[in-house]
Amino acid sequence: MRAYWYDNEAGDQRELHDSGREVPAEYLEKLGVLYFRMEDVAQVDKLAADRSYKNRDTIVVSPESMGAVYEEKVKSFFNEHLHEDEEIRYIRDGTGFFDVRSEHDEWVRIQLEKDDLIVLPAGIYHRFTTDSKNYIKAMRLFQDEPKWTPLNRSSEVDSNPFRKQYLETKSAGVA
Numbered sequence: 001m002r003a004y005w006y007d008n009e010a011g012d013q014r015e016l017h018d019s020g021r022e023v024p025a026e027y028l029e030k031l032g033v034l035y036f037r038m039e040d041v042a043q044v045d046k047l048a049a050d051r052s053y054k055n056r057d058t059i060v061v062s063p064e065s066m067g068a069v070y071e072e073k074v075k076s077f078f079n080e081h082l083h084e085d086e087e088i089r090y091i092r093d094g095t096g097f098f099d100v101r102s103e104h105d106e107w108v109r110i111q112l113e114k115d116d117l118i119v120l121p122a123g124i125y126h127r128f129t130t131d132s133k134n135y136i137k138a139m140r141l142f143q144d145e146p147k148w149t150p151l152n153r154s155s156e157v158d159s160n161p162f163r164k165q166y167l168e169t170k171s172a173g174v175a
């Protein structure tokens with residue numbers, strides 16, 4: 001894992017967009033974003049049990065696995081959105097980026113590779129993209145039924161109770 005400030009330059013979302021300014025894991029924690037290196041699936045099993053996650057699946061995001069809809073799917077993952085649940089992703093192969101909004105609404109880019117596990121809190125605005133290698137395989141963990149419900153950013157979603165709760169816990173320094 002490496003985290004850095006996104007450079008906001010024009011260009012394909014899959015490029016690095018590396019400003020060269022690093023973001024420490026402690027800052028991610030302040031945003032409520034947790035990161036773990038897990039070389040053993042037993043560690044993932046424990047995290048899942050501790051947080052009452054019952055289900056999981058594996059997604060491969062690549063032109064080979066998705067065919068004609070790949071580009072469309074990658075664009076859809078890159079729409080800024082939030083979820084009403086935590087998002088846990090455990091990278092099993094390949095590489096990609098999760099971008100999360102900072103407290104001042106700047107993008108922090110989180111570069112992930114095999115054995116990286118990330119937990120995004122409910123209510124944080126974020127987006128995902130593959131990188132220029134166009135391949136990532138990730139385990140998705142779900143507390144209940146596997147579902148992916150993104151709420152794209154809008155003034156209505158800004159007032160979503162999970163968004164409000166996230167902002168409250170973050171400003172109280174407990175996110």
Ligand SMILES: CSCCC(=O)/C(O)=C/O
Pocket residue numbers: 059061077087089096126127128136138140148
């Ligand atoms: C690498 S998992 C695919 C992207 C995804 O599941 C997600 O939730 C993006 O926000």
Ligand SMILES: [Fe+2]
Pocket residue numbers: 081082083087126150
């Ligand atoms: Fe998401």
